Amino acid sequence: MRIKLVGVVAPAARLDPVIADRVRLQAGDMDDGPHLLVHPQCHLSDGHFAGDDEARERAFLDVANDPHFDALWIARGGYGSCRIAERVLSQLNNYAREKVYLGYSDAGFLLAGLYAKGCRVAHGPMMADLARPGGEAAIQRALDWLNTADAATLEPSLRPGVPAVAFNMVVLSHLLGTSLEPDLSDHVLMLEEVSEYLYAIDRTMFHLTAHPAIQRVAGIRLGRVSDILPNDPDFARSEEDIVQDWCARAKIPYLGRADIGHDADNKIVPFGGIPG
Amino acid sequence: MRIKLVGVVAPAARLDPVIADRVRLQAGDMDDGPHLLVHPQCHLSDGHFAGDDEARERAFLDVANDPHFDALWIARGGYGSCRIAERVLSQLNNYAREKVYLGYSDAGFLLAGLYAKGCRVAHGPMMADLARPGGEAAIQRALDWLNTADAATLEPSLRPGVPAVAFNMVVLSHLLGTSLEPDLSDHVLMLEEVSEYLYAIDRTMFHLTAHPAIQRVAGIRLGRVSDILPNDPDFARSEEDIVQDWCARAKIPYLGRADIGHDADNKIVPFGGIPG
Numbered sequence: 231m232r233i234k235l236v237g238v239v240a241p242a243a244r245l246d247p248v249i250a251d252r253v254r255l256q257a258g259d260m261d262d263g264p265h266l267l268v269h270p271q272c273h274l275s276d277g278h279f280a281g282d283d284e285a286r287e288r289a290f291l292d293v294a295n296d297p298h299f300d301a302l303w304i305a306r307g308g309y310g311s312c313r314i315a316e317r318v319l320s321q322l323n324n325y326a327r328e329k330v331y332l333g334y335s336d337a338g339f340l341l342a343g344l345y346a347k348g349c350r351v352a353h354g355p356m357m358a359d360l361a362r363p364g365g366e367a368a369i370q371r372a373l374d375w376l377n378t379a380d381a382a383t384l385e386p387s388l389r390p391g392v393p394a395v396a397f398n399m400v401v402l403s404h405l406l407g408t409s410l411e412p413d414l415s416d417h418v419l420m421l422e423e424v425s426e427y428l429y430a431i432d433r434t435m436f437h438l439t440a441h442p443a444i445q446r447v448a449g450i451r452l453g454r455v456s457d458i459l460p461n462d463p464d465f466a467r468s469e470e471d472i473v474q475d476w477c478a479r480a481k482i483p484y485l486g487r488a489d490i491g492h493d494a495d496n497k498i499v500p501f502g503g504i505p506g
Numbered sequence: 507m508r509i510k511l512v513g514v515v516a517p518a519a520r521l522d523p524v525i526a527d528r529v530r531l532q533a534g535d536m537d538d539g540p541h542l543l544v545h546p547q548c549h550l551s552d553g554h555f556a557g558d559d560e561a562r563e564r565a566f567l568d569v570a571n572d573p574h575f576d577a578l579w580i581a582r583g584g585y586g587s588c589r590i591a592e593r594v595l596s597q598l599n600n601y602a603r604e605k606v607y608l609g610y611s612d613a614g615f616l617l618a619g620l621y622a623k624g625c626r627v628a629h630g631p632m633m634a635d636l637a638r639p640g641g642e643a644a645i646q647r648a649l650d651w652l653n654t655a656d657a658a659t660l661e662p663s664l665r666p667g668v669p670a671v672a673f674n675m676v677v678l679s680h681l682l683g684t685s686l687e688p689d690l691s692d693h694v695l696m697l698e699e700v701s702e703y704l705y706a707i708d709r710t711m712f713h714l715t716a717h718p719a720i721q722r723v724a725g726i727r728l729g730r731v732s733d734i735l736p737n738d739p740d741f742a743r744s745e746e747d748i749v750q751d752w753c754a755r756a757k758i759p760y761l762g763r764a765d766i767g768h769d770a771d772n773k774i775v776p777f778g779g780i781p782g
Binding site for chain 1: 553588684685686
């Protein structure tokens with residue numbers, strides 16, 4: 231399916247309208263690129279959120295349930311999608327199941343639940359990534375993937391026929407056991423994190439690897455862990471030491487690094503992997 | 507059972523020897539109070555931890571599995587008990603099951619698993635609480651409870667025959683679904699937190715209340731949430747608003763406040779409640 235019309239919604243934090251306009255210009259410069267329709271909800275403001283729970287839920291359903299849209303692109307992370315995820319997922323129609331969903335970070339709550347319901351989901355750049363150093367490349371990667379599923383946009387360790395998913399560590403930890411949890415058996419699980427203490431990453435890796443649902447994955451790959459907060463005293467282990475240690479304890483294969491993270495190099499991971 | 511000999515171990519962070527000596531003096535001033543034996547492991551240092559995982563595991567088992575000790579008192583929180591909990595729990599002998607265990611915060615990983623195994627566990631002050639403002643009262647409360655199970659030491663909402671437990675929110679969230687998770691059906695669940703952002707508390711309350719195991723509790727009481735980190739933008743909801751909101755969504759009764767927290771007023775909550 232060629233993606234022509236993309237609806238943009240913000241299930242967590244508000245999107246700066248200037249960023250939205252710049253991304254639309256960038257998409258407009260493409261030959262036959264996708265048309266972006268930014269839902270007005272993206273620019274609402276309600277304290278921490280891009281509008282209250284009801285506004286964010288309604289906007290998500292406006293795009294997801296409308297057959298005119300081929301894809302739903304998450305505008306931005308932050309915090310808030312877990313507050314609407316269960317209600318959104320209970321109201322999806324059949325058009326929602328034929329759509330592509332793209333985002334990462336906090337949006338993982340929604341991506342997890344959408345994948346559990348059989349929707350086509352991918353972990354990759356969001357509109358707000360334009361503001362990062364080198365952000366135009368991240369935006370172009372997302373647009374190219376939406377446009378042609380260009381292989382150059384994909385996380386390079388993906389192999390045809392091998393299912394994969396990608397999550398922010400803390401987000402995955404906080405949805406285990408809830409109705410949002412997808413079956414990750416035999417999947418390569420890619421994990422990334424940002425702005426956490428190493429002790430908290432260690433604690434989250436305990437939770438993930440001690441959980442029977444995660445012990446059934448094919449293996450774990452570690453994406454980038456950026457902006458680590460200073461630990462006092464020094465934690466004396468790197469993020470890769472931590473992940474390798476917990477994988478070894480739980481007898482989960484550690485498969486190496488993944489090219490994902492909270493940065494402009496964040497490659498695309500279609501949930502379920504790429505066709506065999 | 508009268509508690510005469512208490513073994514003190516530090517499954518997470520190191521205990522200052524001066525604090526240990528002052529608490530032993532305070533216990534020595536009591537008429538017929540418990541004798542405290544502080545395991546030398548409490549003063550080891552290995553980066554973030556009071557000794558490496560093996561030293562902390564061995565010290566815990568030294569006390570738990572020795573019939574001469576009537577109680578095991580956790581010296582201090584911090585981070586680290588999840589790193590040894592599963593190995594400790596797999597090596598407990600029958601003497602360990604006859605003992606009383608007291609602590610809170612990070613120690614919740616161990617208390618949860620001990621309670622799941624049928625041990626006698628309580629949430630209450632630790633040795634390091636002496637350093638808090640008014641800390642001598644917290645220490646005296648712990649000693650009095652160990653000594654005579656004095657009713658004045660107990661969290662005041664406890665009712666005979668109604669099972670109860672108490673946890674740090676983030677710790678409970680991070681053990682759900684693992685082998686450490688006890689059956690909390692029909693329990694009053696008391697929750698407290700310290701040094702977190704309100705958005706992170708909201709996210710943790712999503713995880714707890716969206717989890718079927720927590721949906722089976724009799725109700726939730728909110729202890730103190732102290733040293734909340736500044737949220738930008740303002741979260742616009744108090745900690746009690748957050749807990750009431752998530753309880754209402756999950757149809758879990760919200761029962762009001764609990765007299766527990768990271769402070770010297772932290773009252774004692776015997777897991778399972780008080781005798782009917």
